[in-house]
Amino acid sequence: MKQVHELDHVAIRFAGDSGDGMQLTGTKFTDETALAGNDLSTFPDFPAEIRAPAGTMAGVSGFQIHFSSRDIHTPADEVDLLVAFNPAALRANVDDVRSQAMIIVNSDSFNTRAQERAGYDQDPLPGLRRRFQLVEIPLTTLNREALHGLALTQREIDRCKNFFALGLLCWLYDRPMDATERWLCSKFSADVLEANVRTLRAGYAFGETTELFPTHYSVPAAAIEPGTYRNITGNAALAWGIVAAGARTRRPVFFGAYPITPASEVLHEVARYQNFGIKTFQAEDEIAAVSATIGAAFAGHLAVTVSSGPGFILKQEALGLAVMVELPMVVINVQRAGPATGSPTKTEQGDLLTAVFGRHSQSPIPVLAASTPSDCFDVVLEAFRLAVKFMTPVAVLSESYLASSAEPWKIPDVESLGHSEVVFAEAQDHEEFQPYRRNPETLARPWAIPGTAGLEHRIGGLTKQDITGNVVYEPENHQNMVNLRAEKLERIAHEIPPVQVEGPEGGELVVVGWGGTKGAITAAVEEARSAGHQVSRIHLRHLNPLPADLGDVLQRFRKILLPELNEGQLALLLRAKYLLPVQTFSKISGQPFKIWEIRECIEATLKEDL
Amino acid sequence: MATSTSAGQNRRDFVSDQDVRWCPGCGDYSILANVQRVMPDLGVRREDTVFVSGIGCSSRFPYYMNTYGFHTIHGRAPAFATGIKVARPELSVWVVTGDGDGLSIGGNHLLHSIRRNLNIQILLFNNRVYGLTKGQYSPTSEPGMRTKSSPQGSIDYPIDPISFSLSAGATFVARTIDVDAAHMRQTLRLAHEHSGTAFVEILQNCPVFNDGAWSDLQDRKTRVESSLVLEHGKPLVFSSKGSLKGIAVDQGVPSVVELADDDDPVERGVVVHDEHCETTSYAHALATLKRPDFPLPVGVIRQVEKPCYEDLLQQQVEHAIEQQGVGDLGDLLCSGDVWRVD
Known part of the structure; x- marks a missing residue:
């Protein structure tokens, strides 16, 4: 028996060609790790090209x-193990490997030609031996040997080598492989199934027997709140939030979308749930997707459309109409790096101001942002709740980083999600229907759906008269309707929960964040506190309107630091609204924040004299 | 949508309380009056009826109908109508659009809504000019048309709404004229009867910016000579300058055949109109008949049956429920790999 070292936490990265199955390998390792009871956080990082030149x-x-065996917030700044399937994968990732950490390379792929293609002018391995614990394994050869005799082509056999590596890693970190084998059985049959299972087990056995690894490691289960858990990615959580919104309101859901990276998985996922009565409509373009969605809302469905930046901007004119006609719907933007086509698979928080101000004229809509993969579920439910209660379109911001990242999620009790009954307008005797007569509390107008006798009415983009909804051009009415729509958002500001400050309620520094930066900010603040600094933290879900007490809460701090993956968009809003000196910490590289980047910024901010 | 409950509805029930605000003499008045007159005959209750429009003169239409109505954004009415019809297949959904709204900014949505064959009616008012923006040339304007935006004459080649809809796979295509009340009402009835997307081009006059766009068809005296009234199973004959003529089609190329009084048109090669013809080549040949060389065909050009999008989608939903049972949220959340922490 080999020695087992217990570790507190480990970060590993699989890297290879986009055809090497790295995402699948990582996902399967993640599933095994979740079942082993660890807290975890993942970060898939892949190119936009389906198959770039090998x-x-x-x-x-x-x-x-x-x-980890304890609570963690991010996929980690540096990795403790890199598995590089070829020289390019090594070159692209070696800078993120902790000094003296382990790098496993597929030595079969390190020839002169492959090195040149990766941009190395000489063999990189000798140099790495000094800086890292380099383990050279002929993965391709070992996989071929394991699968010798199967009636598969060489190409088919070579495609299995990622499962050899997965088996090896499962041994190295003491993970079970049952879930992976179950998954393989559900996915493949005959020789392909046999090949994958055989090489997976061969990889595990190789670890046990080879002298390359004198030790292996265990990461004990984390102390986690009791409950039933599963792994969930942000995009799956968005889709399930949509399903849940329909189930909890007992209303049919209409889902309109046009395929776009990185939001397409939401479309794929929702399309699977027709047995929930959900109607998925793949539209001819982004504009049709949002337009059909608004049409379905008019017809009385819970309506939602999903996109990313380039599609979100195309939807803005129709969203302006949704504001004018005051219909409930949700528009989700899984943000990606821009401008223009930008980097479709890379992360960014660049669309906040577009969400808040993207329509022409004064056209306010509530904007919410998800902060973790599983939070996407809750945010969608919250968005539908506000949309229906206040009769308004609501925007939800997710991020590429959240979309494909996974974390363990304590599955909520369905009853705890609450019921919200949708109330449609009904005809009243002897009373003419007034489509813009508002609920005095929420300022919501009635949701009067076609098919209801006595409520026939016309809505549209032209300026509406208060109460009657008739088309009018009177100056006083126009001003009044602008004010009413603004006032509706004020009412929402008082509806949403007050600001929660994590840490002292006032003091030297508060770090404010929104969206997917939550993990990195939380970890950085924890590290700063461990170093003896007093730092508070606020993470905002509601970005428009902002919580009613936010200005008062921020006043209690001498310094306000706001890290965001844009040039300071939320900071701009906070400075303008509260006239407070909010400091931006900006990063726009298509990558999420590293913990150390924020921690250093916190330390520098604390040292600064105001 | 039982017919019985709509009994007793009359034209006035479909007239809203809003003042109609088109220019005096606009062809839209006649279209509105005929739609309002035909609605009580269709067996649909007004609360089950939705008129959807985009932007332009024609798109003010829903405000004047005492049904449900949605005046949306420029060019996108077919997409809004798609959402309404998919959500609520039992509703009678009518799209009102124009040549600019439907064929320029909204060409894509018109194409795709027709392609999907939703059971809706699309009425395209074609006056061959932009009216609401005060007189620029439109995608159906004739080449050389001088407008404020084309002082030397338009150099755009026009698109033909009938050819467009046929190419998009329309299952019902018809053309009618704003001033021919009886013909319009009959066409609207047939459009409503059709199961699938019914595309109706309505030739409409704009007295302010393109007066006389269809003058020879609108003028009662010249209409007989300038139009070819299509009737299923009847030969394509028309009278011109006092004599009878017919349309022959040879290898897809139409020509005019002079007929003597005692000629059998069919024997002379005149085509017998078959609106149910499976292939679209015949209907496309009809779409090429243009003034002044030919009379302009009016009536139903094509009518074929094909399953509707919203029905196919509903069937998929029902099939999914049959196969997997009615979705249960709790089961979904706990599906796949889950683990318990005690």
């Missing part, structure tokens, strides 16, 4: 997983 830097696909 062996080039452009085609490198990576999957990072951080798992």
Whole structure:
């Protein structure tokens, strides 16, 4: 028996060509890790090209997983183990490997040609031996040997080598493989199934027997709140939130979308749930997707459309109409790096101001942002709740980083999600229907759906008269309707929960964040506190309107630091609204924040004299 | 949508309380009056009826109908109508659009809504000019048309709404004229009867910016000579300058055949109108008949049956429920790999 070292936490990254199955390998390792009871956080990082030229830097696909015996917030700044399937994967990822940490390379792929294609002018391995614990394994050869005799082509056999590596890693970190084998059985049959299972087990056995690894590691289960758990990605959580919104309101859901990276998985996922009565409509373009969605809302469905930046901007004119006609619907933007086509698979928080101000004229809509993969579920439910209660379109912001990242999620009790009954307008005797007569509390107008006798009415984009909804051009009415729509958002500001400050309620520094930066900010603040600094933290879900007490809460701090993956969009809003000196910490590289980047910024901010 | 409950509805029930605000003499008045007159005959209750429009003169239409109505954004009415019809297949959904709204900014949505064959009616008012923006040339304007935006004449080649809809796979295509009340009402009835997307081009006059766009068809005296009234199973004959003529089609190319009084048109090669013809080549040949070389066909050009999008989608939903049972949220959340922490 080999020695077992217990570790507190480990971050590993699989990297190879985009055809090497790195995302699948990482996902399966993640599933096994979750079942082993660890807290975890993943970060898939892959190119936009489906198959970039093999062996080039452009085609490198990576999957990072951080798992731990305690609570963790991010996929980790550096990795403790890199598995590089070729020279390009090594070159693209080696800078993120902790000094003296382990790098496993597929030595079969390190020849002169492959090195040149990756941009190395000489063999990189000798140099790495000094800086890292380099383990060279002929993965391709070992996989071929394991699968000798199967009636598969060489190409088919070579495609299995990622499962050899997965088996090896499962041994190295003491993970079970049952879930992976179950998954393989459900996915493949005959020789392909046999090949994958055989090489998976061969990889595990190789770890046990080879002298390359004198020790292996265990990461004990984390102390986690009791409950039933599963792994969930942000995009799956968005889709399930949509399903849940329909189930909890007992209303049919209409889902309109046009395929776009990185939001398409939401479309794929929702399309699977027709047995929930959900009607999924793949539209001819982004504009049709939002337009059909608004049409379905008019007809009385819970309506939602999903996109990313380039599609979100195309939807803005129709969203302006939704504001004018005051219909409930949800528009989700899984943000990606821009401008223009930008980097479709890379993360950014660049669409906040577009969500808040993207329509022409004064056209306010509530904007919410999800902060973790599983939070996407809750945010969608909250968005539908506000949309229906206040009769308004609501925007939800997610991020590429949340979309494909996974974390363990304590499955909520369905009853705890609450019921919200949708109330449609009904005809009243002897009373003419007034489509813009508002609920005095929420300022919501009635939701009067076609098919209801006595409520026939016309809505549209032209300026509406208060109460009657008739088309009028009177100046006083126009001003009044603008004011009413603004006032509706004020009412929402008082509806949403007050600001929660994590840490002291006032003091030297508060770090404010929104969206997917929550993990990195939380970890950085924890580290700063461990170093003896007093730092508070606020993470905002509601970005428009902002919580009613936010200004008062921020006043209690001398310094306000706001890290965001844009040039300071929320900071701009906070400075303008509260006239407070909010400091921006900006990063726009297509990558999420590292914990150390924020921690250093916190320390620098604390040292600064105001 | 039982017919019985709509009994007793009359034209006035479909007239809203809003003042109609088109220019005096606009062809839209006649279209509105005929739609309001035909609605009580269709067996649909007004609360089950939705008129959807985009932007333009024609798109003010829903405000004047005492049904449900949605005046949306420029060019996108077919997409809004798609959402309404998919959500609520039992509703009678009518799209009102124009040549600019439907064929320029909204060409894509018109194409795709027709392609999907939703059971809706699309009425395209074609006056061959932009009216609401005060007189620019439109995608159906004739080449050389001088407008404020084309002082030397338009250099755009026009698109033909009938050819467009046929190419998009329309299952019902018809053309009628704003001033021919009886013909319009009959066409609207047939459009409503059709199961699938019914596309109706309505030739409409704009007295302010393109007066006389269809003058020879609108003028009662010249209409007989300038139009070819289509009737299923009847030969394509028309009278011109006092004599009878017919349309022959040879290898897809139409020509005019002079007929003597005692000629059998069919024997002379005149085509017998078959609106149910499976292939679209015949209907496309009809769409090429243009003034002044030919009379302009009016009536139903094509009518074929094909399953509707919203029905196919509903069937998928029912099939999914049959196969998997009615979705249960709790089961979904706990599906796949889950683990317990005690």
